[in-house]
Amino acid sequence: MPPGTLTTPSQHVREKRRRRRAEILHAALRAFRDKGYHATTLEDIADQLGVRKAALYHYFPDKEALLYDCHAAGLAEVHRHVAEARTQVSARERLAFLIREHVRVMTETLAGSSLAFEVSALSPAHRAEVIDARDRYEHALRDVIAQGIAAGEFHDVDPKIPVFAILGAINWIARWYRPEGSFHAAELGQQFADQLVGGLARR
């Protein structure tokens, strides 16, 4: 076995734990989406995974911790995309990339869950953290539009308004999207990007 593929037992355990954690989060998201956060119990989530409730406590102390981790996973992704978008050559490409990727987070990572509407159930500390991460993401989107205006790529508008339109269109996906439906995430992301970025661009 070449040295680079050597896997110590603890790495193996860590990887298994990481995958299990992701499975639990995904089951939680589906349950929150289908029944609503308040009506969902830890038993529902354990049932979906075919395990006993006690098995979940190795990973999450309570339901709020699961909700927080769902938020944190989605927000970590969109913030990673903000960093990745810097390599795109124009503001127009950066914005289209961010919209496509955010649509993928809504449809895949968050499984079409309306998580974006559920901050009131978070603990005060977690709520403040989630709102802060959202605000920073909103500002990052405004910055991309402001850069596009400065570069002459976009019409001269108050960047707040197109960012509200973009976030509204994307967050609304939770209202109608079903993973088993006929729209694929990639197609949806591309169409949203074409519509929402194209309308800002100078001809």
Added chain:
Amino acid sequence: MPPGTLTTPSQHVREKRRRRRAEILHAALRAFRDKGYHATTLEDIADQLGVRKAALYHYFPDKEALLYDCHAAGLAEVHRHVAEARTQVSARERLAFLIREHVRVMTETLAGSSLAFEVSALSPAHRAEVIDARDRYEHALRDVIAQGIAAGEFHDVDPKIPVFAILGAINWIARWYRPEGSFHAAELGQQFADQLVGGLARR
């Protein structure tokens, strides 16, 4: 007095009643927006108007009737705009007109209230009626986009997706808009129309 301006007493009474009704609806919308539908009482609405609760019963039997009338007023307006839009010369102009007017309904008629999220509190008959009127509006928007595609004005896309983006952007207004804020309805409507229609149009 020229004959055209002659007003019979019953017309005068009807007009006064219509205005009073509109004032009550507007006070109800503000209260629903600020406190949420469930937390709002008829006393809150009467207090806002400086009248006693009993005075409201001349117009509305209960809180659900007020909620239903708020929905009905907004939906009647958007359906009137669908009819009015027919006089616009192109699908592009029709769609821009409908977006501008819908933004005005959200910000003015509905005072930035998140009414669009509150159908579960309606009686089953009212709920079915509201959902049906919404569905017809959604289909009218899809028809305008399909007409634009057929006329070669818009890119060839599945009209459902841009309609979801448009309704998401507009309904999301309730999440951030405050009537006392710095954005005017007309400016907002124009920017939404430019962004959401412009991105569909063939260059």
